[in-house]
Amino acid sequence: MLTRLVPHPLLTLLIAVVWVLLNNDVSIAQAVIGLVLGLLIPKATSAYWPGRPRMRAPLVVIEYLLIVLWDIVVSNVQVAYLILFRRGDRLRTRYISVPLVLTTPEAITVLAGTITMTPGTVTADVSADGCALLVHCLETDDPEATIARIKTRYEQRLKRIFE
Amino acid sequence: MPFLSEVLIASLILIGAFFLFVGSLGLAKLPDLMRRLHGPTKATTLGIGSMLVASMLYFLLVGGHFSVHELLITIFLFLTAPVSAHMIAKAHILRSRRERSALPVTGGKVGWATLDENGS
Amino acid sequence: MIATACTIALGVIGVAQLMNLYRLAVGPDVTDRVLALDTMVINAIALIVLVGILYGTTMYFEAALLFAMVGFVTTVAFCKYLLRGNVIE
Numbered sequence: 001m002l003t004r005l006v007p008h009p010l011l012t013l014l015i016a017v018v019w020v021l022l023n024n025d026v027s028i029a030q031a032v033i034g035l036v037l038g039l040l041i042p043k044a045t046s047a048y049w050p051g052r053p054r055m056r057a058p059l060v061v062i063e064y065l066l067i068v069l070w071d072i073v074v075s076n077v078q079v080a081y082l083i084l085f086r087r088g089d090r091l092r093t094r095y096i097s098v099p100l101v102l103t104t105p106e107a108i109t110v111l112a113g114t115i116t117m118t119p120g121t122v123t124a125d126v127s128a129d130g131c132a133l134l135v136h137c138l139e140t141d142d143p144e145a146t147i148a149r150i151k152t153r154y155e156q157r158l159k160r161i162f163e
Numbered sequence: 164m165p166f167l168s169e170v171l172i173a174s175l176i177l178i179g180a181f182f183l184f185v186g187s188l189g190l191a192k193l194p195d196l197m198r199r200l201h202g203p204t205k206a207t208t209l210g211i212g213s214m215l216v217a218s219m220l221y222f223l224l225v226g227g228h229f230s231v232h233e234l235l236i237t238i239f240l241f242l243t244a245p246v247s248a249h250m251i252a253k254a255h256i257l258r259s260r261r262e263r264s265a266l267p268v269t270g271g272k273v274g275w276a277t278l279d280e281n282g283s
Numbered sequence: 284m285i286a287t288a289c290t291i292a293l294g295v296i297g298v299a300q301l302m303n304l305y306r307l308a309v310g311p312d313v314t315d316r317v318l319a320l321d322t323m324v325i326n327a328i329a330l331i332v333l334v335g336i337l338y339g340t341t342m343y344f345e346a347a348l349l350f351a352m353v354g355f356v357t358t359v360a361f362c363k364y365l366l367r368g369n370v371i372e
Contacts, residue, residue, distance in 0.1 A: 117208070191303070236347055236351050239351050250358065
């Protein structure tokens with residue numbers, strides 16, 4: 001009964017919060033309208049959302065966000081240095097293929113986004129069966145170390161969060 | 164307004180402008196598309212984030228009211244930048260024959276999704 | 284001091300927009316132009332935010348928010364068109 005009324009509790013909460021932020025006005029009236037929208041919209045569109053991603057460890061999310069924010073700042077200083085002081089054609093760029101342990105689509109999406117935002121790497125493609133990511137490195141000496149860093153720093157934490 | 168917060172806001176604005184400049188410089192200077200992609204996705208996104216935080220602090224410390232629209236724009240841009248980069252990279256891989264021959268193997272039975280017959 | 288910082292930043296971002304325009308004009312491929320347009324949209328948001336700080340008004344943030352959303356949708360729709368030959372299947 002409750003799952004039919006609220007098919008996606010996190011989505012409901014997200015819609016309510018975004019509504020309040022869009023109105024720039026934290027009051028009970030706006031929160032109520034947001035909650036009503038948050039109940040109606042997932043119900044009307046629930047046919048398009050068959051799966052229900054689960055979060056196992058909500059506290060790891062905060063740790064993960066802080067690590068990613070820190071890495072974004074560090075990666076930007078590195079990329080700025082490379083762009084400003086290196087000749088473009090001297091950069092040792094290459095593609096690497098990162099095999100995945102993760103299986104849920106949500107976790108792979110978050111990992112791909114994280115790789116794009118962090119040091120010198122952009123996710124270019126995913127293999128058709130979802131078992132590997134194609135990653136482009138701006139400057140790398142040691143592809144194995146980059147893969148190991150992605151796996152230990154991000155993938156293991158995502159595995160704890162989503163699977 | 165206290166001197167210290169003024170320094171903070173001004174430096175955040177200048178840092179943001181610097182990173183936006185670096186992103187566009189990377190776009191104009193680097194020799195091929197996959198390298199160019201690194202500038203706009205990382206530097207530009209951090210630059211706009213820093214500028215929006217400066218704006219939020221400015222209206223909090225000067226106007227005295229807390230404006231969350233900037234926070235919303237920042238979160239939106241940080242969520243969408245990887246998606247647009249991914250789409251552009253996929254389009255580039257599909258269009259460029261030279262790029263396709265440089266790709267490594269997937270390590271599985273099937274190829275990359277952009278080039279696979281059944282993938283999207 | 285903040286007004287000075289804003290003016291400097293407006294000049295710097297203007298130069299950045301010129302470099303984006305160069306990439307938009309030179310190409311060489313259509314994906315480069317899509318990337319240049321995407322970057323131009325983000326720089327335009329920065330210009331809007333700076334003008335908002337300079338004039339001391341929060342009026343412009345709706346415009347910046349809409350710019351962010353429309354820019355993202357434009358980029359994705361364009362890439363989808365390049366990938367599949369149509370946008371809505």
